[in-house]
Amino acid sequence: MKCMFCDSVATVHLTDIVNKKKREAHLCEKCARDRDLLPEQAGQAIDLKALVNLMMAPEPPVQIAPATTVPVTLNCPRCGLTYAAFKGEGRFGCAHDYEAFRSILEPLLERVHRGTKHTGKLPAGARVAARSARIAELRTEMAAAIGTEDYEQAARLRDLIREMEAAQ
């Protein structure tokens, strides 16, 4: 058989099936190389596997959340958005929808983002609130440490609290 591009003998035979339609190509080695159908000498072609591995590495495996049954009556008491409307448009109507639709939202977020908890920037107000909450937590821990007469731990917590309060 002759190469479909030149008169040399075809040594590369390709078959591909797209949408149930079969296509065949017969080429000589040179023409196949020219069209990037054969791997070139090492180093030039993209090492796809290495690329994927490099970029996939830090990612946790995808977890597909189990399908949940959605109550038909699910809607937002504030803006009146119904589940059907949300499903149709893919958009929420107001900030309260995040609470009203929480049951279907969390599996959705897990699928889209592989996460359900914000770990980035906080608005200034939330930053202060988060710090106050952390200080309150430390105070409880300190009280518990005093209760168990672990004074060393209590002193460490006291210093930490002072440090955090000073930074405010």
Add this chain to the structure above:
Amino acid sequence: MNLDTLLPNLGEWLRGTGPESDVVVSTRIRLARNLADYPFTGRATPAQKTEIVSKVKDAIARVELPFKLDYHDVPSMSVLDRQFLVERQLISRELAAVLEGPRGVAFDVKESASIMVNEEDHLRLQVLRSGFALDDAWADIDKLDDALESRLAYAFHAQFGYLTACPTNVGTGLRGSVMLHLPALGLTKQIDKVFRALQKINLAVRGLHGEGSRAFGDLYQISNQVTLGKSEQKILGEIKEVILTILQYERQARAVLMKERKQAEQDRVARALGTLGSATMITAEETMELLSVVRLGIHLRLIEDVPATAVNQLFIQTQAAHLQKLVGHALDGEERNAARAKYLKARLRDLGSHR
């Protein structure tokens, strides 16, 4: 500010400078933010949208910023002006032509920062940088966000973060995107492999004008899809790592081109310049494809007398709305193709590159 004054400028993203500018055209970061106490734009009444606009305008006027932001009302803007701002990457096609009601955009004279009001979210902050500059762009937009937040109460949730109309943007509300010019990966037919790998790690690849647009002139935008569960630094760091890998592949492919078919490339660049300088009818798509060849020729030093910024100038000025502003009146498709060819011919003659 009369929008026509922007016409001769290149705008920040086409300045053609910045780190890695042989491959990276520009860097963009956007943040989606909503005001607490109002429904999202899609369900807000016209009266509420008017209130949102005036609150944002008021905040912009009062905050301390390193640049001055001017607000432009979109509904009262001509269709041509709206298209013009889309071409300059200052507003989305949605804000220009799809959405309704009170809405607008504020941006600075350098076109490096913009704030769309009443897009899908109440606020879409954007910072543009020439070249590969994710860290700088983040520093700028973080400051802009802090400044606005000191005057506006944002919709924020302790678990879900910054709340957005679409749950695909919730959390950080951040989309970092880097526009790359990848002609050599295209020529050596390796581009699809790269993009398949990107999709596996949840990075999106888009054409010049964002979602759903085709990739013309070997220009691609790479951006994150995940906005929740990772910090801004982590999201941007992941994009950065991937871009550096792609940069390396593109440069490798360019080196191979120069080694194995320099003569053929030289010919292709000369022919591209020839067509651009002598056609009497030319579409925007063909112009972009040919300019891509010229741009590659400049970076491979196959031509010396055309500066990279000139290519960017030709690229932006030959887009439909820019062209009509240059000519000074509306043009239909055929007339645009003729006007584009005429403009290219004149500009290339000025550059002295068309022999």
